[in-house]
Amino acid sequence: MDWQFGAICALFLYSVAITTLHVRRSRRFAYRASQFKRRRHVSTTVAKNDDETHFHTAADEAQRLTQTFQKFIPKQFVEHMSNSDVDALGLGYAAENDVAIMFCDIRGFTGFSERITPQELMNFLNSYFTRMNDPIHQNHGFIDKFMGDAIMALFDHREGSSQQKAMDAVNAALDLRKALTIYNGHRKNSNYEPINMGIGIHFGPVIMGTVGSEDRMDTTVIGDSVNIASRLEALTPKYEADIIVSAQVLQTIGSGFPIKTRLLDWVRVKGRKAPIEIYEVLSHLSESEQEKKLAVQTKIAAGIACRINQQWDEAISFFETAVAMSPNDSLAHHHIDVCRIYRSVDFKEDWDGALVY
Secondary structure (H helix, E strand, C coil): CHHHHHHHHHHHHHHHHHHHHHHHHHHHHHHHHHHHHHHHHHHHHHHHHHHHHHHHHHHHHHHHHHHHHHCCCCHHHHHHHHCCCHHHCCCCCEEEEEEEEEEEEECCHHHHHHCCCHHHHHHHHHHHHHHHHHHHHCCCEEEEEEECCEEEEEECCCCCCHHHHHHHHHHHHHHHHHHHHHHHHHHHHCCCCCCCEEEEEEEEEEEEEEEEECCEEEEEEECHHHHHHHHHHHHCCCCCCCEEEEHHHHHHHCCCCCCCEEEEEEEECCCCCCCEEEEEECCCCCHHHHHHHHHCHHHHHHHHHHHHCCCHHHHHHHHHHHHHHCCCCHHHHHHHHHHHHHCCCCCCCCCCCCEEC
């Protein structure tokens, strides 16, 4: 019986040992399994976080890239193109729209640039353009391009009417003159000479599109309206006017807009057959200056009407009366000089009285 009892005890101890070993192995397996799950969870979380970080980094980079490209291609231009089929946004894309076009140029820039170093010239242009940027953008316009010292801007109020577009352009021109006054004040404090600029504005249809080649494209705005605006700006020194607008601008705005202007002339600009009336904007001038210019307005208009009909003596008489009323007004003197030259010219019967520039 002793051997049987011994066998039973040995079997019991063996069972306990096996059970203990199994429990320990199970615990080690469970621990390892939990560690694996934890590491896998951590790895998955890290991978997920890495993916999110990569996504945000890519999004930030895309945003920065977009903002960079908008410095070269105006956002408003892209918005026009976004309304078209994506497949059409390639070389030769074109869309027509009615906009107000502004050209702004520094007077006497060539002589000015010859008196400073190239680096000083670049610093000046960047300083000048920075100050001229806000008046345009704050009036719903955008700069289409810089051309040396000149600025070409478009006013295309996306949700606005033609009247609002034209008003925006005129308001921007008035604000540009204010910005120039402030800028010249800073230049004076730094012992720099003041600068002046001329502004021309026209309203009409333009074609906005892409030109170039398959591997190098650029955006552009072309059309008769662009040419007219450019020519009007070029006339500002001839008429000694800060801002010149076409009759189309004033007609588009209508009579309700508080802007003071006076008739300058009846002209035909280069590259165009039909003549246009051009006006000087006076609203940015002092009250006394406005009064002097407006005081001779009826005489100037009457003299131009006589010139158109080749009534030279009557025209000169009206202009001389204007000079007597305002001796320092260069416009009347200009018209007298024109009449004295033109009265000796043998015009064709269909001459329409427009000065050709």
